[in-house]
Amino acid sequence: MGLYTVGYGFLLSFAQWNGFAPHWDWVGLQNYKDLLWQNPAYAPRLHHAAMHTLYVMIAVPLLTVLVSFPLAVLLNSAKRMQGVLRSVYFVPYVTSGIAVFFAWQYILQPDGAVNTVLGSLGLGSLSQPQGWLGNPHTALPTMIVVTVWGAVPVAMLLYLTGLQGIDRSVLEASQLDGAGWWRTNVSVVWPLVRPITSIVVLLNLRDSLQGFQTFLVMTNGGPGDHTNVLGLEAYRLAFLKDLAPTLGLASALGWLLFAAALVIALINLRVMRSKT
Numbered sequence: 001m002g003l004y005t006v007g008y009g010f011l012l013s014f015a016q017w018n019g020f021a022p023h024w025d026w027v028g029l030q031n032y033k034d035l036l037w038q039n040p041a042y043a044p045r046l047h048h049a050a051m052h053t054l055y056v057m058i059a060v061p062l063l064t065v066l067v068s069f070p071l072a073v074l075l076n077s078a079k080r081m082q083g084v085l086r087s088v089y090f091v092p093y094v095t096s097g098i099a100v101f102f103a104w105q106y107i108l109q110p111d112g113a114v115n116t117v118l119g120s121l122g123l124g125s126l127s128q129p130q131g132w133l134g135n136p137h138t139a140l141p142t143m144i145v146v147t148v149w150g151a152v153p154v155a156m157l158l159y160l161t162g163l164q165g166i167d168r169s170v171l172e173a174s175q176l177d178g179a180g181w182w183r184t185n186v187s188v189v190w191p192l193v194r195p196i197t198s199i200v201v202l203l204n205l206r207d208s209l210q211g212f213q214t215f216l217v218m219t220n221g222g223p224g225d226h227t228n229v230l231g232l233e234a235y236r237l238a239f240l241k242d243l244a245p246t247l248g249l250a251s252a253l254g255w256l257l258f259a260a261a262l263v264i265a266l267i268n269l270r271v272m273r274s275k276t
Contacts, residue, residue, distance in 0.1 A: 013251040018243045025245070031252035042237075042249065048225055049233045053209060056144055056229060061204040063148045064155050065197060071152070072159035073185055090153045101217040104146050108132040133219050136226045143227050147214055151207070155200040162193040195272065202268045209264070210257055230257055 013031055015024035033039075035046050075085055107113045108131055115127040128135045132142045166189065174188045212231030215221060221228035221236075230253065238250035 009251045009254065012248055013255050015248045016245040017247045018245040019247050020243065021245070024248075027248070031248045032256070035249060035253055035256070045225065045228070046230070046233060046253070049228045049230050052140060052227065053229045053231075055140060056147065057205055057208040059141075059144045060147050060151060060208045061201040063144070064151045064204050065200055067148065068152045068155035068200065069159050069190075069193070069197075072156045072163055073189070075156070076160055076163040090157065098217060100150070101146075101214060105133065105218055108142060110134070133227075134223055136223050139219060139223060139227050143215060143219065146218070147208070147211075150214070151204055154203070158196050158200060159193060162196040163189065166192055198268055198272050202265065205264050205268075206261055209261055 012024070014028055015026050016031075017024045030038075034042050037043050078085060109115075110129055110131045112131070114132060118124060118127045128138055132138050170188060170192075171184060174184045179187065210231050212229055212235055215227050215229055215232050216235065219227040221232050234250050234253040234257070237246045237253060
């Protein structure tokens with residue numbers, strides 16, 4: 001089933017089809033040309049979506065590492081209720097995604113919790129009258145924050161697993177040499193969990209490149225196209241063009257995303273090998 005699906009999608013990327021016509025119209029590489037530069041209706045949208053995706057691919061892995069590693073260090077040093085705290089931190093991952101996304105929508109509305117809290121703290125100038133998802137300048141950064149919130153639990157548990165596998169004698173030796181808590185974590189612990197960091201970065205790069213569910217439910221690419229990403233654009237080409245023959249374009253975009261993900265994986269593999 002998997003091989004048939006992959007092969008079918010690959011062949012479809014060289015054709016025009018609306019999903020109902022009895023035959024495909026073969027166009028060769030035209031779908032790829034239209035997406036990348038030739039078609040004025042599709043190429044500019046793809047370029048904008050690619051820029052938004054690039055921002056997400058840079059910000060989400062970076063912020064996920066910056067948040068999850070300190071949380072894992074703090075959780076690993078907890079003497080009591082470590083299991084309870086670990087479960088609490090993991091709640092965002094196991095909660096139903098659709099329900100969480102709608103909850104975030106409610107929180108980020110013009111009369112939502114975020115604006116209300118800012119007003120009560122005397123920071124009303126920072127509130128967004130249009131809502132955090134309605135303002136073109138805050139919509140994409142807000143979506144990045146929501147994405148990071150959902151990615152931190154898995155990354156934190158990966159780091160926690162790595163921290164618990166570190167030989168205690170190494171940490172004791174650093175403390176005997178006069179290294180404090182900060183120096184130990186920066187100079188000793190952080191290099192030891194570098195392989196886990198590579199895994200966390202790779203997973204988040206993949207999700208940022210191909211994922212679109214959060215954007216579909218919360219903004220559908222709006223306002224305007226300010227949160228449109230490549231995964232969402234592929235979904236639109238496949239399912240939201242009525243009977244237009246754009247399934248081939250959607251398949252071609254899917255294979256472009258696959259090629260980008262493969263290049264990222266190969267780069268990550270080479271980087272890991274060079275450091276070992």
